[in-house]
Amino acid sequence: xxxxxxxxxxxxxxxxxxxxxxxxxxxxxxxxxxxxxxxxxxxxxxxxxxxxxxxxxxxxxxxxxxxxxxxxxxxxxxxxxxxxxxxxxxxxxxxxxxxxxxxxxxxxxxxxxxxxxxxxxxxxxxxxxxxxxxxxxxxxxxxxxxxxxxxxxxxxxxxxxxxxxxxxxxxxxxxxxxxxxxxxxxxxxxxxxxxxxxxxxxxxxxxxxxxxxxxxxxxxxxxxxxxxxxxxxxxxxxxxxxxxxxxxxxxxxxxxxxxxxxxxxxxxxxxxxxxxxx
Amino acid sequence: xxxxxxxxxxxxxxxxxxxxxxxxxxxxxxxxxxxxxxxxxxxxxxxxxxxxxxxxxxxxxxxxxxxxxxxxxxxxxxxxxxxxxxxxxxxxxxxxxxxxxxxxxxxxxxxxxxxxxxxxxxxxxxxxxxxxxxxxxxxxxxxxxxxxxxxxxxxxxxxxxxxxxxxxxxxxxxxxxxxxxxxxxxxxxxxxxxxxxxxxxxxxxxxxxxxxxxxxxxxxxxxxxxxxxxxxxxxxxxxxxxxxxxxxxxxxxxxxxxxxxxxxxxxxxxxxxxxxxxxxxxxxxxxxxxxxxxxxxxxxxxxxxxxxxxxx
Numbered sequence: 001x002x003x004x005x006x007x008x009x010x011x012x013x014x015x016x017x018x019x020x021x022x023x024x025x026x027x028x029x030x031x032x033x034x035x036x037x038x039x040x041x042x043x044x045x046x047x048x049x050x051x052x053x054x055x056x057x058x059x060x061x062x063x064x065x066x067x068x069x070x071x072x073x074x075x076x077x078x079x080x081x082x083x084x085x086x087x088x089x090x091x092x093x094x095x096x097x098x099x100x101x102x103x104x105x106x107x108x109x110x111x112x113x114x115x116x117x118x119x120x121x122x123x124x125x126x127x128x129x130x131x132x133x134x135x136x137x138x139x140x141x142x143x144x145x146x147x148x149x150x151x152x153x154x155x156x157x158x159x160x161x162x163x164x165x166x167x168x169x170x171x172x173x174x175x176x177x178x179x180x181x182x183x184x185x186x187x188x189x190x191x192x193x194x195x196x197x198x199x200x201x202x203x204x205x206x207x208x209x210x211x212x213x214x215x216x217x218x219x220x221x222x223x224x225x226x227x228x229x230x231x232x233x234x235x236x237x238x239x240x241x242x243x244x245x246x247x248x249x250x251x252x253x254x255x256x257x258x259x260x261x262x263x264x265x266x267x268x269x270x271x272x273x274x275x276x277x278x
Numbered sequence: 279x280x281x282x283x284x285x286x287x288x289x290x291x292x293x294x295x296x297x298x299x300x301x302x303x304x305x306x307x308x309x310x311x312x313x314x315x316x317x318x319x320x321x322x323x324x325x326x327x328x329x330x331x332x333x334x335x336x337x338x339x340x341x342x343x344x345x346x347x348x349x350x351x352x353x354x355x356x357x358x359x360x361x362x363x364x365x366x367x368x369x370x371x372x373x374x375x376x377x378x379x380x381x382x383x384x385x386x387x388x389x390x391x392x393x394x395x396x397x398x399x400x401x402x403x404x405x406x407x408x409x410x411x412x413x414x415x416x417x418x419x420x421x422x423x424x425x426x427x428x429x430x431x432x433x434x435x436x437x438x439x440x441x442x443x444x445x446x447x448x449x450x451x452x453x454x455x456x457x458x459x460x461x462x463x464x465x466x467x468x469x470x471x472x473x474x475x476x477x478x479x480x481x482x483x484x485x486x487x488x489x490x491x492x493x494x495x496x497x498x499x500x501x502x503x504x505x506x507x508x509x510x511x512x513x514x515x516x517x518x519x520x521x522x523x524x525x526x527x528x529x530x531x532x533x534x535x536x537x538x539x540x541x542x543x544x545x546x547x548x549x550x551x552x553x554x555x556x557x558x559x560x561x562x563x564x565x566x567x568x569x570x571x572x573x574x575x576x577x578x579x580x581x582x583x584x585x586x587x588x589x590x
Contacts, residue, residue, distance in 0.1 A: 163333075
């Protein structure tokens with residue numbers, strides 16, 4: 001893995017997020033930006049997917065359980081070549097295939113429709129089970145929000161995955177610590193997260209989810225883990241990369257206006273220039 | 279009269295799954311700790327590796343079924359109607375219906391004929407819930423023959439299907455050699471020119487009996503079996519409105535949102551006619567032996583006869 005290259009790609013993903021949400025005048029930038037490094041790593045380093053053959057039955061699968069952060073997924077898919085980055089401007093527009101929450105029926109590279117929290121993880125578990133039943137060696141990844149794990153279905157799915165020893169499954173929790181009504185601790189604390197997954201027979205890894213070195217190490221460790229699924233608890237910064245959005249719950253589900261859009265893009269450009277000087 | 283063979287359609291479901299499993303390796307069956315009751319235990323015995331017990335977690339089961347369908351399997355997710363259509367409604371809508379996945383839902387123990395377990399387990403709302411979901415096919419077979427045919431048809435249909443089965447042994451009425459099941463096609467079981475009884479599921483055999491009782495009073499009742507509630511056979515309903523004076527819909531389900539409502543949707547728009555809905559009258563059920571409950575709620579032949587006479 002070339003870290004500098006990953007960081008540059010992640011900046012492009014972040015620009016795609018801001019462009020999409022700005023054009024839509026709505027959407028969820030905060031949780032898309034916090035997970036941008038994870039999206040980038042999954043699609044450019046970890047997962048076996050081919051933009052020219054998006055339906056390959058042996059491909060790795062990704063289910064975005066926290067479906068509201070679709071702009072992050074779309075930007076990564078666009079950068080990977082599944083569809084033009086230009087289409088990010090159609091996000092949430094009438095007639096666009098880039099729906100507010102992922103719709104697998106019309107979007108190349110989207111493995112599952114999602115958005116109603118707590119449900120995507122079950123689908124990922126089903127895909128992983130299917131791989132075991134069919135003796136296929138694809139891997140399955142699913143990304144959850146730390147607020148999302150307040151949904152009881154998440155733990156039904158975790159119990160089943162642990163019970164079935166689905167070591168082809170990686171659950172990633174984007175632990176940005178913020179949900180709509182405030183911090184996750186204030187609303188209804190899900191902590192300790194790793195201990196909970198451990199209790200459901202998961203191998204757990206806690207990392208800084210905005211640090212590619214740690215991300216890389218975690219996914220390699222998950223791949224090497226046999227006989228149990230892995231949960232990666234990724235501590236992240238909500239709104240990461242855009243100065244005025246960082247750690248602000250108010251940017252969970254709000255779009256930047258034209259002025260804010262310019263500032264956000266300037267932030268990301270500046271970060272890109274800094275990377276080029278490395 | 280010779281003894282009529284009776285078999286519960288949940289039993290037919292289990293048996294049909296085994297047949298399907300023999301023919302198609304990709305068929306897998308899911309259950310939520312009710313394999314003995316939903317009769318998927320029969321499949322489990324034949325194909326232990328392809329029977330997935332999800333434990334008592336129906337919402338997760340629907341998601342797992344979705345994941346299996348996305349990776350080449352044809353899953354039959356099985357539990358009581360209350361939990362399939364009720365508890366897991368939103369999972370079925372968003373995770374199966376919206377992406378139009380090839381998931382089959384086998385819902386047993388529908389209606390008040392669940393019997394002694396009482397109201398918490400007697401689902402009278404599932405048809406209403408399931409037929410509102412775009413892409414969803416809803417089948418409510420009337421007997422063993424039709425139930426087994428329905429399972430086969432559900433397999434052949436590409437997309438989500440909800441199948442409703444009962445706990446109570448139902449008389450076999452479709453055992454003629456030329457019986458054919460066609461998804462979305464109603465069946466005229468008895469010709470008649472005065473009124474039409476449109477029934478579904480367990481109520482079909484009771485409707486046939488009621489027609490015999492009405493005949494003694496000089497009322498010539500047509501009997502139509504609607505096994506597929508969605509998509510519904512509009513032509514057979516419209517024809518009945520033209521050729522008979524009044525329609526009576528009969529179902530072991532709430533009169534709100536089920537077969538009666540589906541028939542009214544057609545009649546209102548395309549052939550205005552008088553429809554009287556016979557079913558569970560916006561109330562919960564209760565404990566008791568199934569046949570006694572069906573009598574109390576006027577859903578046996580005698581109850582249908584009485585309601586027709588009062589409302590003709």
